[in-house]
Amino acid sequence: MKILDKKHxxxxxxxWAERYRVISPVRTSHxxxxxxxFDENTFTLDYTKPSMPPxxxxxxxxxxxxxxxxxxxxxxxxxxxxxxFGIRACDMTAILQSKSFMNGEVADLFxxxxxxxxxxxxxxxxGPQNDTCFCTxxxxxxxxxxxxxxxxxxxxxxxxxAIGSETGTExxxxxxxxxxxxxxxxxxxxxxxxxxxxxxxxxxxxxxxMDRLSNGGIRDEFWERFGNKCIVCGGCTFVxxxxxxxxxxxxxxxPGKGDRLRTWDACLYGGFTKEASGHNPRSxxxxxxxxxxxxxxxxxxxxxxxxxxxxCVGCGRCSDYCPVHIGTIEVVKAIAGE
Amino acid sequence: xxxxxxxxxxxDLFFVTGTNTTAQHPLIGSRMIxxxxxxxxxxxxxxxxxxxxxxxxxxxxxxxxxDVAVLNGIMNIIIEEDLYDxxxxxxxxxxxxxxxxxxxxxxxxxVEQISGIRSKDLIEAARMFAAADKAMxxxxxxxxxxxxxxxxxxxCANLAMLTGNxxxxxxxxxxLRGQNNVQxxxxxxxxxxxxxxYQKVVDAAIKDKFEDAWGIEGLDDKPGLTITxxxxxxxxxxxxxxxxxxxxxxxxxxDSTHIELALSNLDLLIVQDIFLSETASLADIxxxxxxxxxxSGTYTNTERRVQLSHKxxxxxGQARADWEIVQDICRLCGYPMNYKSPAxxxxxxxxxxxxxxxxxxxxxxxxxxxxxxxPNQEHPGxxxxxKDQFTKGLGTFLPCEFKPLAEVPDQEYDFILxxxxxxxxxxxxxxxxxxxxxxxxxxxAVVEINPEDAKRLGIKTNDRVELSSRRGTIRLKAEVTDxxxxxxxxxxxxxxxxxxxLLTNPAHDPVAGIPEYKGCAVRIRRCx
Amino acid sequence: MKxxxxxxxxxxxxxxxxxxxxxxxxxxxxxSPNNPVNKGMLCTKGWNSYExxxxxxxxxxxxVRKNGKLTxxxxxxxxxxxxxxxxxxxxxxxxxxxxxxxxxKVSNEENYIFQKMxxxxxxxxxxxxxxxx
Numbered sequence: 001m002k003i004l005d006k007k008h009x010x011x012x013x014x015x016w017a018e019r020y021r022v023i024s025p026v027r028t029s030h031x032x033x034x035x036x037x038f039d040e041n042t043f044t045l046d047y048t049k050p051s052m053p054p055x056x057x058x059x060x061x062x063x064x065x066x067x068x069x070x071x072x073x074x075x076x077x078x079x080x081x082x083x084x085f086g087i088r089a090c091d092m093t094a095i096l097q098s099k100s101f102m103n104g105e106v107a108d109l110f111x112x113x114x115x116x117x118x119x120x121x122x123x124x125x126x127g128p129q130n131d132t133c134f135c136t137x138x139x140x141x142x143x144x145x146x147x148x149x150x151x152x153x154x155x156x157x158x159x160x161x162a163i164g165s166e167t168g169t170e171x172x173x174x175x176x177x178x179x180x181x182x183x184x185x186x187x188x189x190x191x192x193x194x195x196x197x198x199x200x201x202x203x204x205x206x207x208x209x210m211d212r213l214s215n216g217g218i219r220d221e222f223w224e225r226f227g228n229k230c231i232v233c234g235g236c237t238f239v240x241x242x243x244x245x246x247x248x249x250x251x252x253x254x255p256g257k258g259d260r261l262r263t264w265d266a267c268l269y270g271g272f273t274k275e276a277s278g279h280n281p282r283s284x285x286x287x288x289x290x291x292x293x294x295x296x297x298x299x300x301x302x303x304x305x306x307x308x309x310x311x312c313v314g315c316g317r318c319s320d321y322c323p324v325h326i327g328t329i330e331v332v333k334a335i336a337g338e
Numbered sequence: 339x340x341x342x343x344x345x346x347x348x349x350d351l352f353f354v355t356g357t358n359t360t361a362q363h364p365l366i367g368s369r370m371i372x373x374x375x376x377x378x379x380x381x382x383x384x385x386x387x388x389x390x391x392x393x394x395x396x397x398x399x400x401x402x403x404x405d406v407a408v409l410n411g412i413m414n415i416i417i418e419e420d421l422y423d424x425x426x427x428x429x430x431x432x433x434x435x436x437x438x439x440x441x442x443x444x445x446x447x448x449v450e451q452i453s454g455i456r457s458k459d460l461i462e463a464a465r466m467f468a469a470a471d472k473a474m475x476x477x478x479x480x481x482x483x484x485x486x487x488x489x490x491x492x493x494c495a496n497l498a499m500l501t502g503n504x505x506x507x508x509x510x511x512x513x514l515r516g517q518n519n520v521q522x523x524x525x526x527x528x529x530x531x532x533x534x535x536y537q538k539v540v541d542a543a544i545k546d547k548f549e550d551a552w553g554i555e556g557l558d559d560k561p562g563l564t565i566t567x568x569x570x571x572x573x574x575x576x577x578x579x580x581x582x583x584x585x586x587x588x589x590x591x592x593d594s595t596h597i598e599l600a601l602s603n604l605d606l607l608i609v610q611d612i613f614l615s616e617t618a619s620l621a622d623i624x625x626x627x628x629x630x631x632x633x634s635g636t637y638t639n640t641e642r643r644v645q646l647s648h649k650x651x652x653x654x655g656q657a658r659a660d661w662e663i664v665q666d667i668c669r670l671c672g673y674p675m676n677y678k679s680p681a682x683x684x685x686x687x688x689x690x691x692x693x694x695x696x697x698x699x700x701x702x703x704x705x706x707x708x709x710x711x712x713p714n715q716e717h718p719g720x721x722x723x724x725k726d727q728f729t730k731g732l733g734t735f736l737p738c739e740f741k742p743l744a745e746v747p748d749q750e751y752d753f754i755l756x757x758x759x760x761x762x763x764x765x766x767x768x769x770x771x772x773x774x775x776x777x778x779x780x781x782x783a784v785v786e787i788n789p790e791d792a793k794r795l796g797i798k799t800n801d802r803v804e805l806s807s808r809r810g811t812i813r814l815k816a817e818v819t820d821x822x823x824x825x826x827x828x829x830x831x832x833x834x835x836x837x838x839x840l841l842t843n844p845a846h847d848p849v850a851g852i853p854e855y856k857g858c859a860v861r862i863r864r865c866x
Numbered sequence: 867m868k869x870x871x872x873x874x875x876x877x878x879x880x881x882x883x884x885x886x887x888x889x890x891x892x893x894x895x896x897x898s899p900n901n902p903v904n905k906g907m908l909c910t911k912g913w914n915s916y917e918x919x920x921x922x923x924x925x926x927x928x929x930v931r932k933n934g935k936l937t938x939x940x941x942x943x944x945x946x947x948x949x950x951x952x953x954x955x956x957x958x959x960x961x962x963x964x965x966x967x968x969x970x971k972v973s974n975e976e977n978y979i980f981q982k983m984x985x986x987x988x989x990x991x992x993x994x995x996x997x998x999x
Binding site: 343344363365366368514515516517518520521523524526527531533539548556561562563565568572577578579581582584585590591606608612613618622625627629632633634636637638641645646647648650651652654657660661665668670672673680683684687707761762768769772773774775776779846850851855 | 868870871872873874875876877878879880881882885887890891892898900901902903904907908909910911914915916917918919920921923924925926927928929930931936941944945946947948949951952953955958959961962963964965966967968969970971972973974975976977978979980981982983984985986987988989990991992993994995996997998999
Binding site for chain 1: 888894899908910912922
């Protein structure tokens with residue numbers, strides 16, 4: 001374990017920035033905080049849960065994955081080395097899940113080219129970042145249990161820094177970090193973790209709702225009620241740190257030349273499951289919402305990468321940003337109340 | 339909009355007509371749904387059963403083109419039952435007696451005859467509307483794209499004034515603008531009758547002011563041609579040259595055959611665009627422009643909020659920002675311009691436009707835009723208009739009589755075609771049809787037809803059908819759905835493969851010049 | 867990667883987002899979380915609004931019609947023809963023979979400079995845009 005005085009933080013990040021593209025919280029001219037390229041002048045530690053997960057660093061919203069010229073295919077992979085500073089535990093957990101998913105039967109070359117080149121520095125949460133945080137329910141926060149290269153615990157004047165990998169050791173072997181391994185530091189981290197966990201409310205309806213779903217007790221009319229008001233923006237999937245579905249489109253770019261673009265897709269769009277015949281097995285918006293929530297709450301629970309509860313990591317963004325309040329929290333509560 | 343988007347969240351009642359809000363302004367539609375779930379009332383007046391119909395307390399499916407009658411009918415009941423806002427009418431308006439005289443002719447029975455809306459529903463709607471403390475009227479092209487568009491808008495304003503629903507938060511007359519900068523284009527004087535901020539070209543003092551500001555003499559003091567008149571003047575041969583920046587009238591204007599004739603008749607057609615649109619293909623000169631992502635500038639949204647957009651990437655190839663191209667042409671034509679950036683132009687806009695005077699770059703770099711009128715640097719902007727008094731003092735009731743569609747169905751053309759957009763495409767499709775996911779969701783034109791009509795004509799969903807008007811014929815897929823009422827078909831103008839504006843009627847509103855896209859006579863039959 | 871604050875190019879809501887770009891390509895969008903219009907949300911068109919920017923169909927050079935066909939040209943040639951022809955038609959037929967269609971899809975500054983061109987340079991109020999359509 002290491003300790004880093006806050007006054008050395010900028011120097012440390014600048015040091016990292018010489019080797020990596022550092023993505024960190026920054027304040028914009030409109031005074032909102034987003035994750036962008038580190039800039040000493042706009043960098044801020046005064047941030048909560050970023051509105052978007054760091055997913056686009058691993059799976060860009062769109063990217064050319066190969067080009068073709070006169071029948072020759074050339075894959076396009078990334079070599080950019082990035083360091084993500086200050087991500088939250090829920091997002092770290094989601095990265096682990098996606099990594100595992102993208103390396104199932106077939107390894108996703110393009111995803112891995114990003115993932116293998118991305119370093120993660122987690123900022124453990126001292127408490128809920130807003131009123132939709134429920135990582136303690138899904139067992140995916142408020143601090144990361146694994147996967148990180150470094151994890152920072154804010155203990156006032158300084159950060160206690162847990163090292164999660166060899167890269168983490170290297171990253172913290174620079175000026176500014178000092179060794180600290182005494183019992184006092186460990187105690188501090190444990191009490192930080194305990195307090196943080198206790199401060200984030202659990203959603204008691206969550207597990208009963210999962211049970212209801214797995215018993216098949218939810219009628220389609222329940223989902224149609226939500227389907228009636230869904231405006232099909234796809235936002236819930238785009239802001240979800242664990243949604244990785246994509247579409248591909250092949251495009252001619254010049255005579256004899258073309259490329260394949262892959263873009264984020266959303267299972268809430270009708271065309272997602274529409275078959276060539278015109279038949280759509282998920283024929284209504286209600287059924288699409290049902291499948292989405294089954295994916296988050298029911299399926300893939302066996303694909304355990306993090307000791308969590310389900311595929312949802314409790315970040316609460318779908319509840320923050322669904323224009324008509326069909327977030328996981330609202331759905332889970334409605335299921336439990338059925 | 340007289341009011342603001344966020345105020346939608348707090349209204350007690352919505353009167354929604356001629357806007358498919360969840361599809362065309364989804365983040366305003368969603369706010370309405372949330373408000374209804376919290377207890378607000380929704381009266382929907384629309385012939386089609388759009389998504390909002392599921393949330394409507396009353397869905398009045400009027401015969402197409404009968405909006406004035408419906409609105410007059412509602413006002414008549416409100417006056418008859420003494421439910422109007424007497425205080426507001428007495429202190430803030432004039433012409434009430436004239437209004438009363440006109441609307442008194444629109445009894446529920448008369449309106450039922452004209453519009454097909456049952457008296458009982460009309461009465462309920464009137465009472466519901468009058469009972470609301472904060473009622474918001476929201477409309478879009480369903481109201482304006484009629485030969486009676488101006489009358490329709492006046493009637494909406496009459497209803498708002500009669501019930502005192504203007505000049506307060508979460509009330510007002512709220513047109514939802516369909517393009518990202520249609521409000522700004524109007525504000526900037528891209529209209530034949532006004533300079534920026536609606537300063538009239540016929541006003542001698544205004545003319546002097548602009549001659550001073552621009553360092554020239556001899557500004558035109560007569561109203562110019564509207565887009566619809568430009569096309570007819572071109573066809574007649576009196577208009578010789580047309581310079582089109584970022585528009586596609588071949589797809590967007592009514593009666594495309596006539597438009598093509600008009601454009602082909604010009605001596606010079608210049609088209610500046612980001613794609614080789616259907617219109618650009620006819621041009622003598624095509625100038626490649628930068629897209630929104632490749633330049634900086636301000637845009638004014640439907641709630642009058644002027645917002646800054648920044649350049650993210652360089653334009654492709656030799657494409658350049660529209661302002662740079664225009665500036666070069668002005669210079670070459672002997673009028674020197676030396677704007678170094680859009681910021682310099684905004685600075686000039688601030689100086690010559692009273693309502694934009696306080697909307698400076700410095701401020702909107704820090705704030706999320708400012709809503710005009712914003713007359714000086716200290717002014718916070720205006721969330722809602724007509725507080726305490728109207729711009730002109732008292733608000734004048736402008737009563738209107740019902741007039742039918744310009745082209746009503748007959749034996750030969752026995753259906754009414756009404757047109758609009760689908761959620762996944764935008765305008766003439768030049769941008770959205772080049773977005774793979776959106777194109778996947780809505781890849782081709784569809785005509786909606788009612789199940790009863792479809793059965794009679796032997797049409798099933800996905801059948802190819804032929805749709806004809808007096809002006810042309812297109813072929814497209816049918817969707818059998820009770821979203822549309824009997825004897826009405828609906829389609830969209832996004833698709834070059836089935837360009838619906840071959841069929842539409844160029845008859846237009848005499849004041850606003852808006853064509854009647856929302857109703858023309860057609861016939862439909864299954865393709866052999 | 868870079869994030870640039872911008873306004874959605876589609877409907878009149880005017881949603882704020884960041885264009886996410888990698889080198890000279892916009893790869894996606896990220897809604898602005900705090901602005902009063904969209905508060906971190908977008909509709910389906912907004913979420914997918916980036917792809918057309920880099921369409922292979924984009925116009926990249928001026929085109930001039932020669933022998934009936936649109937032909938690749940240069941800015942010098944194209945703007946030379948535009949200015950010469952506009953001046954010529956104005957001289958022959960007067961300002962009312964010229965008309966200018968502006969755009970509901972370009973910025974305020976561009977609408978301003980376009981109507982200024984029509985009025986100050988070509989002395990005509992024949993300027994409109996497709997607000998009606």
